[in-house]
Amino acid sequence: MITPEKQVLNELTTADSVFLPVGFIDLEATLDGGQAFRWWRQQDGAYRGVVGRRVVTIIEADGGLLIRPADGKDSSGLGRSLSDYLGQDQDLDGFRARFADDPCLGPALRGYSGLRVLRQDPWECLFSFICSSTSNIPRIKLNVGAVAEMLGFLIGPDSHDVTFPEPEAIAECGEQFLRDLGLGFRAKYLVPAAEAVASGELNLSVLREAPYAEARNALTELHGVGEKVADCVLAFSLDKPESFIVDRHILRALHRWYDVPEKASLTYAANWARDYFGEHAALANQYMFHRERLARRATEWGGAHISRALPEDGR
DNA sequence: GTCCAGGGTGAAA
DNA sequence: TTTCACCCTGGA
Numbered sequence: 602m603i604t605p606e607k608q609v610l611n612e613l614t615t616a617d618s619v620f621l622p623v624g625f626i627d628l629e630a631t632l633d634g635g636q637a638f639r640w641w642r643q644q645d646g647a648y649r650g651v652v653g654r655r656v657v658t659i660i661e662a663d664g665g666l667l668i669r670p671a672d673g674k675d676s677s678g679l680g681r682s683l684s685d686y687l688g689q690d691q692d693l694d695g696f697r698a699r700f701a702d703d704p705c706l707g708p709a710l711r712g713y714s715g716l717r718v719l720r721q722d723p724w725e726c727l728f729s730f731i732c733s734s735t736s737n738i739p740r741i742k743l744n745v746g747a748v749a750e751m752l753g754f755l756i757g758p759d760s761h762d763v764t765f766p767e768p769e770a771i772a773e774c775g776e777q778f779l780r781d782l783g784l785g786f787r788a789k790y791l792v793p794a795a796e797a798v799a800s801g802e803l804n805l806s807v808l809r810e811a812p813y814a815e816a817r818n819a820l821t822e823l824h825g826v827g828e829k830v831a832d833c834v835l836a837f838s839l840d841k842p843e844s845f846i847v848d849r850h851i852l853r854a855l856h857r858w859y860d861v862p863e864k865a866s867l868t869y870a871a872n873w874a875r876d877y878f879g880e881h882a883a884l885a886n887q888y889m890f891h892r893e894r895l896a897r898r899a900t901e902w903g904g905a906h907i908s909r910a911l912p913e914d915g916r
Numbered sequence: 917g918t919c920c921a922g923g924g925t926g927a928a929a
Numbered sequence: 930t931t932t933c934a935c936c937c938t939g940g941a
Binding site: 635730733734735736737738739740741786790824825826827828829830833846847848849850851890894 | 921922923924925926
């Protein structure tokens with residue numbers, strides 16, 4: 602297994618770009634598939650977004666990714682930062698080997714191997730998934746983007762090139778401000794969550810080190826954070842590869858492929874999946890969710906998509 | 917123009 | 930355990 606340190610040593614770094622030899626990563630599925638909400642596809646196919654306090658573009662290149670700074674600064678530090686963000690220390694090889702023959706994940710792994718679980722900033726991730734309640738990806742992007750552009754710092758030439766606002770800024774702007782931006786009833790959850798993080802009452806950095814159950818309990822203390830939202834934050838920003846996110850689509854998949862009872866509660870299903878997939882639960886979850894998404898689209902589009910995406914799928 | 921669903925949560929029954 | 934209100938945007 603390649604460690605992040607070795608990968609950084611392997612980078613080809615110049616002043617205006619960094620090559621990350623990370624193999625194939627499906628940028629659309631990974632950056633714009635419901636894990637993160639502030640990536641924008643440029644006309645040249647590159648994805649542009651903010652990681653930390655840097656604006657970058659990412660484009661698929663032979664054997665890896667080409668990272669370019671888009672904020673006028675040089676590329677120093679971007680290799681490490683992006684390698685970290687893209688989840689390079691996760692056990693993808695172990696996951697692939699273990700589930701190669703799995704009826705659901707096997708075909709998914711052969712069909713689209715480039716899906717990764719991101720390692721995002723915990724505060725932005727928490728904010729985003731509180732916004733996700735009874736929403737959809739286009740709207741979440743709209744909401745999170747609007748808040749960022751109103752309250753974040755501009756760090757590049759494009760209007761999207763803004764840092765995510767600190768919790769203090771969200772706490773100060775107030776509920777009505779967020780409602781006026783179109784956040785709806787979620788506004789009444791977001792301000793107290795921001796206050797908890799700003800005051801230190803909720804320390805997200807500490808939760809990165811904490812055991813899964815403890816971190817999950819701490820998150821669900823927040824109003825507006827139930828089990829689903831907590832598991833999103835745990836998987837996508839708090840280093841908890843054993844978290845598993847259950848919605849109605851995933852529940853249907855668990856029933857179809859693993860005989861989990863059709864009418865099982867979301868809590869039961871999540872517990873079952875964490876037990877079954879163990880340390881690979883979050884990865885399994887993403888591949889399963891992506892498969893369900895493609896299957897839904899295939900139905901909507903008349904079935905043309907699924908044969909390409911899932912060449913060895915028997916159904 | 918209307919209708920409806922969208923990777924939920926919390927409170928009340 | 931089940932039901933329902935909560936906001937509002939985009940697509941059918």
